[in-house]
Amino acid sequence: VGCDRSKNLVDICGEKNFQAFVCDALSVPIRSGSCDACISIAVIHHFSTAERRLATIRELARLLRPGGMALIYVWAMEQEYKNQKSKYLKEKNGSKDKEEEINTGTAQRQLSDQMPDSSSQDSSRSDRLLNALKDEGCDAKPVADSRLPVHTNRTSFHSQDLLVPWHLKGGTKKKGESVDTVSFPAGSKESQELSPVFHRYYHVFCEGELEAACRSLDCVKVQKSYYDQGNWCVVLEKL
Helix, strand or coil, rough: CCCCCHHHHHHHHHHCCEEEEECCCECCCCCCCCCCEEEEEECHHHHCCHHHHHHHHHHHHHEEEEEEEEECCCCEEECCCCCEEEEHCCCCHHHHHHHHHHHCCCCCEEHHHHHCCCHHHHHHHHHHHHHHHHHHHHHHHHCCCEEEEECCCCCCCCCCCCCCEEEECCCCCCCCCCCCCCCCCCCCHHHHCCCCCEEEECEEEECCCHHHHHHHHCCEEEEEEEEEEEEEEEEEECC
């Protein structure tokens, strides 16, 4: 059974005869200890504070029976690891990237519009984690002046907390309508109206950060921690 925050994605699952429902990863309406295995792919990096990210892992562990396993994937700060570029960087397309750079530019969004206020306790925990990561060689910089940088797609990350452009192709086309194939110059008003850009919040993880968060929970044991195509991954076992 699957779950997602997006009703539209859940509806697609239903159309394909898969079992899925809408829910929040911080509060999954499934009985504790009832799952043999859980998978969390590209979810936890969307939570805005260290406290919420840890709470999501704890909720995942709650669902597992003793001996049950969980697999977690999050986006990595290191898109080039051991002298190998990730698939994300390798798929760089010159003309597409130019359009994305024009659309996003160096624009910034107020952090207060995107994320809830973090508690002083959480800020302290984040500071300690950041200092620990610096000791391990992670060169991520904290966000200054409560602003989030907008990431240029298919490039390396320069901040752990950022907004990633999401280009909606074909404008607000509804199901059953034809797609308008007329093209306009990239960055033009017409182009932006046909392909609006949304911004999604991400916290990209430095090496060891996800594993450290998992190890801070007494109810699970880290069985495996590894890097996979621009993602940090952990396999957990419920104790």
